[in-house]
Amino acid sequence: MKLGKVEFCHFLQILALFLCLSGMNQAELSRSRSKPYFQSGRTRTKRSWVWNQFFVLEEYMGTDPLYVGKLHSDVDKGDGSIKYILSGEGASSIFIIDENTGDIHATKRLDREEQAYYTLRAQALDRLTNKPVEPESEFVIKIQDINDNEPKFLDGPYTAGVPEMSPVGTSVVQVTATDADDPTYGNSARVVYSILQGQPYFSVEPKTGVIKTALPNMDREAKDQYLLVIQAKDMVGQNGGLSGTTSVTVTLTDVNDNPPRFPRRSYQYNVPESLPVASVVARIKAADADVGPNAEMEYKIVDGDGLGVFKISVDKDTQEGIITIQKELDFEAKTSYTLRIEAANMHVDPRFLSLGPFSDMTTVKIIVEDVDEPPVFTSRLYSMVVSEAAKVGTIIGTVAAHDPDASNSPVRYSIDRNTDLERYFNIDANSGVITTAKSLDRETNAVHNITVLAMESQNPAQIGRGYVAITILDINDNAPEFAMEYEATVCENAQPGQVIQKISAIDKDDPPNGHQFYFSLTAEAANNHNFTLQDNKGDVTPCLSGAANLY
The missing domain is CATH 2.60.40.60 (Cadherins)
Structure with a gap:
């Protein structure tokens, strides 16, 4: 008899199931309740359910319902008096049972990765009385896996770094692919790794997915980044297995394997003599192929006739050497200076000392230009x-x-x-x-x-x-002057010798030892015998140039 395409697919599914079950023990399984079963007041002997262990291949593509297995009670004599009932997960919606024969079929395509097994219950009823002839029994339908899922890199794409100049076999990163198929059955979920792109620089361990360096002395300054494509294939990599890929971007990180080098052996700069102290004369820079801390350097003046006139420091941002003036320049005194300058790495890797000194020298000549200066x-x-x-x-x-x-x-x-x-x-x-x-x-x-x-x-x-x-x-060109206009008052009963006014004088001139004044009454006043003037002979009070008492 010639089979159609659908029937042939169905046949292959049944054949696969048969081959699967042929390796299993198809013993009859008995399940019974601990309590005896009673009917019409009489005790019945325990009966047993009998069925093959149920397995169903996932992803069945046929148009007819897929045969799962057969439920059978030893009470059933084949005369149609027994009716079989199915309940539990997927009963009626996924699994149906022929109530006369106990045959179970799946009506929908099943996916083990969605649900790996179903738990159902079976009953055998007397068709006339609709009463159980067997205790209800629970059984499982297990969905048999097929290789319908490719490995997937859930954490990809990956990025990783490894130091340049690393020895062969240095671990870079581990990639991991997962396969949704059943890892306990067959080889559907057994994955092996291979590298599709990235050779001969890197390799991958087939079983672990650990990526390692495969070439010695990879130089970041020559190439600093590599794009790898890693494949994971199930079925242990055999033909017919499914595969997935991911990308791994590997960056070579820097190590200090390059010394600084001045682009030129000598430099010359012209500066005016009027340039103020602390002014920048020049900026020089030694090239270093490394990056970050490995390219950091320091500069110093190691020789020359300008050691005390100039100094050099480093610009932390640009790694330039900045030459500045420490003393004023004078064209008439000296017209040029020569400096011997060294640039050296600050962080030297001992592994690369054999390459030579991590420093370099250059000569800087500074020409002082004449400036027309004021007198x-x-x-x-x-x-x-x-x-x-x-x-x-x-x-x-x-x-x-x-x-x-x-x-x-x-x-x-x-x-x-x-x-x-x-x-x-x-x-x-x-x-x-x-x-x-x-x-x-x-x-x-x-x-x-x-x-x-x-x-x-x-x-x-x-x-x-x-x-x-x-x-x-000063010269004595100013006559003394009275300090103020004086006006004195005296009582009519004043006693002779009573002081009625103290007078003083000042002089605008400024001799070193101060002034000494002599006081006397004018000729007109001298004839008045009611008053007399006593000269204090230079005995002065503070802030007065001379003084006299009037009586």
Whole structure:
């Protein structure tokens, strides 16, 4: 008889089930209640259920219901008097039973990964009385696995890192694939791993999924990242097995296997002599193929004639060496400096010391450029003195300035009139001699602070400034004055010798030891015998220049 396609598929499922069951013990299984079964007041002997152990292949694709197995009671004589009833998980919705024969069929496609077994209960009833002829019995229908699930990498894709220059066999990362098929039955869930992309740099352990390095001396500076494709195949990798893949991105992490190297053996920089102290002269950088802490370096000046004039530090962000000035530069004193500079790694890996020193040297030449500087006075502050009695044109003193540049341009002098508004002084434009231009009065201004300007003849924009303090010496050119206008009152009964007024005098002049005044009555007052004046001979009270008592 020729079978159709559907029937043939059904036949294969039944054949597979038969082969599965042929390896099992198909003994009759007896299940009985501990209590005896009673009917019509008489005790019946215990009866037994008899059936084959039930297994159903998952994923049945046929159009007809799939035969599961047969329930049978030894009470059933085959005369149709017994009726079989099925209840429990999936009864009627998934599993149906022929009430006459006890044959069980599955009406839907079953998925072991969704539910691995079903627990059902069976009853045998007397068809006429509808009463049980056997105790209710529980049994299980187990869904037999087929290889219908491919391995899956639930944690993929993966990223991992391994140090460059690692030896062959260094573990990188472990990948794991899971298979939803039954791991206790056959090889459907037994997975082996293989590498589809990433050779010859990496390998994978077939059983564990551990990825390891396969080549020595992989250099991050040559290539820092690799994309691997790992396959997991079930059925122990045999033909017909299902497979899944995942990607693994492996990054080579840096180790300090490269020393710093200056791109050039020498550098030259020009700087003006007017550059302030602490200014940056130059930035130099040694190249290091490593990254992060492995590329960190320090710089130092190891030799040269500029050790005390310049210093070098490192910019932590850019790893540049920053050369700065420590002392003022002077083109006229020195026109160039030479520095021998070393760059060295701060974190050296002892494994790579055999490659040579992790440092490098370069030479930096700094050329000092001349700048047209303003004239410089021989003194920062000049102190001069002159008597207030000095005549106009009297020489007070001389200032001197010179052009510090190599050209040594002639200098012309002038007074900053903002510091000498009344024009008390003059200065000779060529010689720097300062003279009086007006009569001086110490009592009006005892000290004059003036600013003298020195201007280059060839470049008037270059102006130097000098400061002069002129002290005016006092002469006795002021008569004493009474401290105030006095008005005295005396009682008519005042006794002779009674003091009625104390008088004092001041003098605007300023002798070193103070003034001593002599008091007397005028000729007109001297003829008045009612009053007398007693001179205290310079015996003065604080803040008074002289005093006398009037009686």
